[in-house]
Each structure stands twice: as C-alpha cells, then as structure tokens.
Amino acid sequence: MKVLLRNPRRELEIPGPTTVHALLARLELNPESVLVIVGDELVTNDARLAADADIEIRPVISGGADAGGPR
Amino acid sequence: MTRVPMKCRVCREPAVIDLRRHNANFCREHFVAHCEEQVRRAIKHFRMIVPDERVVVAVSGGKDSLALWDLLGRLEIPADGLYVGLGIDEYSDESHRYAREYAQSRGRTLHVVDLAADHGFTIPGAAAATRRAPCGACGLSKRHVFNQFALEHGYDVIATGHNLDDEAAVLLGNVLHWDLDYLARQHPALPAAPGFARKVKPLYRLGEREMAAYCVLERIDYQVEECPMAAGNRHLGYKETLNDLEHRSPGSKAAFLFGFLERAHEQLGRGDAGPDVELHPCPGCGAPTPGELCAFCRLRERAIPVTAS
Numbered sequence: 001m002k003v004l005l006r007n008p009r010r011e012l013e014i015p016g017p018t019t020v021h022a023l024l025a026r027l028e029l030n031p032e033s034v035l036v037i038v039g040d041e042l043v044t045n046d047a048r049l050a051a052d053a054d055i056e057i058r059p060v061i062s063g064g065a066d067a068g069g070p071r
Numbered sequence: 072m073t074r075v076p077m078k079c080r081v082c083r084e085p086a087v088i089d090l091r092r093h094n095a096n097f098c099r100e101h102f103v104a105h106c107e108e109q110v111r112r113a114i115k116h117f118r119m120i121v122p123d124e125r126v127v128v129a130v131s132g133g134k135d136s137l138a139l140w141d142l143l144g145r146l147e148i149p150a151d152g153l154y155v156g157l158g159i160d161e162y163s164d165e166s167h168r169y170a171r172e173y174a175q176s177r178g179r180t181l182h183v184v185d186l187a188a189d190h191g192f193t194i195p196g197a198a199a200a201t202r203r204a205p206c207g208a209c210g211l212s213k214r215h216v217f218n219q220f221a222l223e224h225g226y227d228v229i230a231t232g233h234n235l236d237d238e239a240a241v242l243l244g245n246v247l248h249w250d251l252d253y254l255a256r257q258h259p260a261l262p263a264a265p266g267f268a269r270k271v272k273p274l275y276r277l278g279e280r281e282m283a284a285y286c287v288l289e290r291i292d293y294q295v296e297e298c299p300m301a302a303g304n305r306h307l308g309y310k311e312t313l314n315d316l317e318h319r320s321p322g323s324k325a326a327f328l329f330g331f332l333e334r335a336h337e338q339l340g341r342g343d344a345g346p347d348v349e350l351h352p353c354p355g356c357g358a359p360t361p362g363e364l365c366a367f368c369r370l371r372e373r374a375i376p377v378t379a380s
Contacts, residue, residue, distance in 0.1 A: 007297045032314040035283050042087045042287050044077045058295060060283040062133055063307035
C-alpha cells in the first residue's frame, strides 16, 4: 500500500492488506487526530485496506490559536 | 466470525465516518445533516445570528472557516467572507487561493485585507519585532482587522471557525494558568459593545475531525498544510493532550468545554470588555482601548520598520 502522510508531506510503502485500525496503530497515530482517505473517499476505522490501495492519512489538527486576548 | 461493517446510525447504509463521542457512525448524507444540526443548535442556543443581520465570516482558507461558510449557506444564512493576508510567504499565497477559489465556485463575496499592503507589516515582521511567538501577533492582528472591517462595512456579526477542539485547547491553557480574564471572555457568543461587533463561533459543538471530514465529503478544497509559524505552538500540544484523553475516554473534550459553558462561565462575569475598564478611541485607528495607543497600533509601530528592513 502507498500511504501519504502530511505535515511534513511524505510517502511510505506499507505491506497490506490490513485495516485502518491496524494501520494507524502501526504508525502510532491517534485516530482522533487524523482522517483516512482511500482514493477520494473517507473510510471508517474498521475498513479493510487492499494491498494495492492508495491511502492518504490526513491530519486534522490545526494550530495557531492564541489564548483569547482583548476583543 | 464475520465482520459487520459500520453502518449509518440513521439509515443503516455503509458509514463513512465513526464519531465515538456520539457513539455513532454516519453515511455522507446523515453526517452532513448532523453538522447542520449542530450549527443550527449553536446559533439558536446563543442567539448568535438573527434574521436580516449582516454576517461576515473570517475566512482563512483552512477547513474550519470554509466549512463554516458552507454550513451557513446550507442554513440559508447569507454571509460574506473576509480574508486577511498575513504575509507568511507561500503559505499565505496558498491560503488566499483556497479562500478565493471557494468564493468563486459558490458565487460568494470575499473581501480581502492585506496586512502588508494596508497596514505596512507582516506577521513574520511582527514576530521578529516583538521577539515573541508569532501566534499572539497573528491573533491580535486578525481580531483587530475583523472588528474594524465589520464596523466600517456595516456587518452586525463576525463569525469565526473556532471548533470544539480549538475551544477546549484554549480552555485548557486558560485553566492551567488560571487566567480568569481570558476565561470570562471565552464564550461562543460575545455580544456587541460600543466599538465592537458581535463575535460568534457557530462550530463550537463540532470537532476538528468532523470539520475536516465535512470538507472531504463536500469536496471543499482547503489548505491542509500547517502554518509554518505555528510549529511548536503550545495549543497544538494542548490539542494532542486532549486527543490522548479523548482516545481513552470518548466525549472528554465535549464534557470539558460544555461543562465550563454550562456550569462555570456564568460565575466569571459577562465575557465582554469588562465594566471596570474605561475605554476611549485609539488616536491611531479609533478602536476602543484602555491605553494611549491600542495594542494593534503599538504592534504596527514596532513591526513596520522590521518588515521594511
């Protein structure tokens, strides 16, 4: 499987098939912090990933918030 | 044993997203309906926007602000966008492109204020001038520009894309430092006051993952790459910590934030500019300020020579 990771952008080759849950565990990623996209489609944590799948693991955390400050 | 794929809670069709906090899975159609419902509830509960008010959305080109703009459209709440150019090299060029392309594709009006062209400085320049974390100067500048723009152009309400994770992380930071002034001002709806437009956060009931999923499912292109100046930002650390808690105990973030809003916020005051502080117009820009020059004009005075050098 080809796995695209972001921030920083990099690509990994990981043996499949597997599940989303197992892939995230292998990469030590918190499922709360990412979306998994196969082709153009979102997939759930239990989805099976084929050995030839193109997968994007997209982080959902964005930063830069400040404490609030004056109005 | 045969594995049963996740099904949508509403229609039992295959799910595209699992939301452990809600103990629910949704198909595309019912996930979008869920997002709409959360925004509708937020707006109604805090009377964020009432019919015929003019709304401007603070649009960054990221997932939250574009999802918010889109969801307001679904709820038939007309809103224009305002993009602030921060001068962060290619990152700002990209974010502007995403905001512009969304606006063009949906026939929406996007206003632009450029810090460099309109105020003579950039966020990297401000960070260098103050020798402090850039996110503080960025937040200060955006708050000022959005408010001044709303007042000068007749908008009643500024809507920002702060989501549940943003608010929970800010709350954690404010609690860790017991900053009671900031805690008093942390609210999904800050009322209008002399010199200030109303500010609302209609996404406060929706998590960051939900907003990213909404954009993917609704085919909204947004800037995925992180702001290069936010690397190491302490709020990113708070978010990671909260997500670790959430992973172990789904619903923790919502319980933390909603519990604060329901049970603690009222004890802290009204969350406005503060009744004890006398404000007068800043001689530089006219914005209300308790000091001589307002914080934005002070920042600008320091940042202009550094940006120009």
